[in-house]
Amino acid sequence: MMCTKCRRREAVYLRPYSGEILCRSCFKRSIEMKVRDTISRHKLLSRNDSILIAVSGGKDSLTLLKTLWRIESRIPGVSLAALTIDEGATERYRVEGLKLSRKICEDLKIPHYVVSFKEYIGYTLKELWSRTREKGLELLPCSYCGVLRRRIMNTFAKDHGFTKIATGHNLDDEVQTFIMNIMRGDYSKLFRFGASMEVISGFIPRIKPLRYIPEMEIAFYAFLEGFKLYEAECPYVRLSMRDEIRFMLNEFERKYPGVKFSIMSVMDKLSKQLSSLNKTYFKSCISCGEPTSRDKCRVCEIMDLIKT
Ligand code: AMP
Ligand code: ZN
Numbered sequence: 644m645m646c647t648k649c650r651r652r653e654a655v656y657l658r659p660y661s662g663e664i665l666c667r668s669c670f671k672r673s674i675e676m677k678v679r680d681t682i683s684r685h686k687l688l689s690r691n692d693s694i695l696i697a698v699s700g701g702k703d704s705l706t707l708l709k710t711l712w713r714i715e716s717r718i719p720g721v722s723l724a725a726l727t728i729d730e731g732a733t734e735r736y737r738v739e740g741l742k743l744s745r746k747i748c749e750d751l752k753i754p755h756y757v758v759s760f761k762e763y764i765g766y767t768l769k770e771l772w773s774r775t776r777e778k779g780l781e782l783l784p785c786s787y788c789g790v791l792r793r794r795i796m797n798t799f800a801k802d803h804g805f806t807k808i809a810t811g812h813n814l815d816d817e818v819q820t821f822i823m824n825i826m827r828g829d830y831s832k833l834f835r836f837g838a839s840m841e842v843i844s845g846f847i848p849r850i851k852p853l854r855y856i857p858e859m860e861i862a863f864y865a866f867l868e869g870f871k872l873y874e875a876e877c878p879y880v881r882l883s884m885r886d887e888i889r890f891m892l893n894e895f896e897r898k899y900p901g902v903k904f905s906i907m908s909v910m911d912k913l914s915k916q917l918s919s920l921n922k923t924y925f926k927s928c929i930s931c932g933e934p935t936s937r938d939k940c941r942v943c944e945i946m947d948l949i950k951t
Contacts, residue, residue, distance in 0.1 A: 648673075656863060659900035667867055674864045678710040678852045679717075687850040688807065691720035695805040695847075697796055698725040698748070698755075700740025702865035702872055703811030705747055707853055709868055711809065712751050726799055728792055729759040731767025743871060756799070763795045766949070774949050785883045787945045794933070794942045800847040812851040815858040818906045819888045826884070831936075835923070836910050843925055845934035857903060 644664055646654045652666035665673065682688050696711060698704040708725060715721055727744045729737050741757065748755035761767050766774070768788055775782045800808050817836065824832045835841070842848055853861060865872060895902045927933070928940035935941070 656860075658860075660904060670860075671864060671867055674706075674856060674860060675710050675713055677856055679714055681852050681855055682714070682850075687852060688718055688721060690718065692718075692806045693722050693804060694724070694807045694809050694850075695796070695800045695803070696723060696725045696753075697808060697810045698727050698744045699811070700727065700743040701811070702862050702870065703813055703816075703853060703858075705743065705811075705870045706861045706864050706868070707809060707811040708747060708751065708753065711852065712753065724754040724756065724803075724805070726756045726758070726796065728795055729757060729761075730788060730792065731760050731769055747870070756803075758795060758799060760791060760795070763798070764791060764946070771949060778948070780948060782948070783883060785885070787941075790941045790945065797847055797933075805847060808847050808849045810849060810851055811853055811861075813853045813856050813858045813861050814903050814907060815889065815892065817851070817854055817910070818892060818903050819885050821906065821910050822888050822892070823885055826888075831923070833913070833917070835918075836914050843934060845925070845927075855904075855907065 644654045646652050646666035646669050647662075647664045648669040649666060652668065654664040654666050656665045656670045657663075658665065688694070694711065696704070696708055698708055708723075711723060715723055725744060725748050727741055729741065731737070745755055745757075759767070760771075764771075768784055771787065772784050796808055799805075821833075821836055824836075862872075892903060923936050925934045925936055926938075928935045928943055929938050930943040931940060933940050933942070939947075
């Protein structure tokens, strides 16, 4: 079957929500265009930005690395570097991700930094989990892993003079988070899911250029790019509610192509209207001084639980 875009080459990808059937090069170009379009529409980058790309070694962050690298030359003064955080979950999981990240950064000549939970927080994720279980705390690793990872990224970016942090969150991640916040009744978080960056003193702005690209398409892009994807997933993911929501959303998407985009468009419209009504006020954490909406930040709260 011929590509419906160029009408010249053999098609390899059927996009159920648009009806397009694309060849390799039209498919790859469509992903890169989507990233460029997201960046310009939401003004995610400006001249002379120094971007720290959060790279776990998974398909999303490697795709982010490659697409930003392609775009970099078109935006004057923009520079790229990558950061991998070694959580210390289990050996195999991170070692493979690290190797892949290092290899691709070398190929693209992008500086690559690696830092660990252990050096920033004093514990690996595995140690943190044993400690919470010893204390009989009902805390799943995913509930604090993300919080600690974001703190490390922010601190690292501040210390090294980066002006933006880019993460590989895709359409599925964003929609899952939204549904999860609703299911948990986490009302306050519902004002913070917009496409544009929030500018908050003490936080390096975070951008998500893959936010409008379905996970499936990123997986296919990564496959076409020849990224060697490692089988291992985070050993703790199966414990999370997110995983159940992912399954449910995929079932709906299969039956009704486009539902993820519909949810995302509601998110964007809501956030535009609600964010001006519900401003979150930030202050300094009484314990560490980092910006937070509470008296004591989540990181210090978690560390208190672990230590006492
Ligand atoms: P996840 O929360 O695992 O879906 O990851 C979302 C995004 O966070 C990824 O696409 C990366 O950009 C970033 N990320 C996740 N884990 C790491 C890590 N260990 N080191 C650096 N960045 C990460
Ligand atoms: Zn704190």
